[in-house]
Amino acid sequence: MLEDSLPYSNIAVNDAIQALQQGGLVAIPTETVYGLAADATNIEAIQKIYVMKNRPANHPLIVHLAEPENNNLTEPDWLSVLTPWARDVSEEALRIIFAFWPGPLTLVFKKDRHVFNEITGGQDTVALRSPAHPVAQELLRKFGKAVVAPSANRFGKISPTSAADVRNEFTNYPDLVVLDGGDCDIGIESTIVDLSNGDCATLLRPGAITPAEIFKRTGVVVNKPGVVFDNQLTARVSGSFRAHYAPTTPLRIYSPGRLLDCLSEYPDIKTRVAVAVWDSDSSLNQDGISYVQINEVLVPAGSVEFANRLYRVLRDLDQQQWDLILFPEPPSGEEWDGVRDRLQRACFGSGPSLSSHSNN
Ligand code: TXA
Ligand code: MG
Secondary structure: OOHHHOOOOHHHHHHHHHHHHOOOOEEEOOOOOOEEEEEOOOHHHHHHHHHHHOOOOOOOOEEEOOOOOOOOOOHHHHHHHHOOOEEOOOHHHHHHHHHHOOOOEEEEEEEOOOOOHHHHOOOOEEEEEOOOOHHHHHHHHHHOOOEEOOEOOOOOEOOOOOHHHHHHHOOOOOOOEEOOOOOOOOOOOOEEEEEEEOOEEEEEEOOOOOHHHHHHHHOOOEEOOOOOOOHHHHHOOHHHOOOOOEOOOOEEEEOOOOHHHHHHOOOOOOOEEEEEEEOOOOOOOOOOOOOOEEEEEEEOOOHHHHHHHHHHHHHHHHOOOOOEEEEEOOOOOHHHHHHHHHHHHHHHHOOOOOOOOOOO
16 A cells, blocks of 8 residues: 555554544554554553443453564564563564564463453453554554554454444544545454464464464464364453444355355345355356346455455445345355454344344
8 A cells, every 4th residue: 555645644554643632532554454443551442442342351362563663574573572572472473473463463472470461351361463554554653552453443354454443433523533544455353363373383263364374474473263272262252252343234145156045044034135255256046046136246266355255345335225135155265264263253144133232
């Protein structure tokens, strides 16, 4: 993204900094999704996040850090940024950071004893990330402190990927400062890797950066859930609720060529159905489904492009009053794990009656 083309101004960044300094919240762009930021050293400000999102207090927050200011960044530069927050930072961890930060990767470490319980949900670990978005970096640099920032949505709902999405999430907070950094490039939340268990690195949330890519660039093996797995680990990630990232309209996944079967499973579905179709496929065969009005929406057939569009399309369709939204099953392959994960959770939590059952 070209900095010149961003719809933000220095004035907006300064306003945002002032709000943070006064203990307020600010919505910030990152390359993954928009975040709802508070000064990470101000407990009252942090508590406002939980209230505004309606998020349970035991769900830990990610600390966002500025990239060190040095033209020739070295691993020790990053270590000095981490030291106030994390302990037992291994050589492998620094290698991962050096390869992927700033970027869409969150790392979980054993926490420094000064880190507030309000950030960690009372756990002995802390999640850290340095976002790549230039506006987020500028804010962090000028603010001179870290911010904590969950995705800027109400708990359990779809994460926002534009400034307008944030405003739509929080219409009851018209005074919220929203820093507009344009549409998010990645479109789904960061990959989370737990590095707090000695030599064992574990994937907690799939995202744009895959274990294969981490291995390729650093030689570090990241275990996926189901390989080395421990249920306690998943319970620590709020996104690991089965229902999450959910639209209010019922959402289901159909297998390739099985649209009719999928529709017949929902005989109570009335008339208006939105069907996402891979843009690489020819139009749907609608033979035999004349009883419903089907609206086709093309979605990109590449994993990166699909991630970039997923929340946008879900949000837009959710506002259009369809009776049912259908999405094609993502192909197998690690690069699809992040979007498959989000889509499955969105299905499980979708619909007006289900949306409240496990999230609040
Ligand atoms: O891309 C992202 O990560 C975005 C942007 C704004 O940075 N943030 C985001 O935050 O997705 P949130 O709060 O919606 O999700 C953060 C996840 C939660 O599922 C939380 O449980 C997990 O990170 N997390 C935070 N601290 C943790 C810890 N100490 N151990 C394990 N998981 C942790
Ligand atoms: Mg979230």
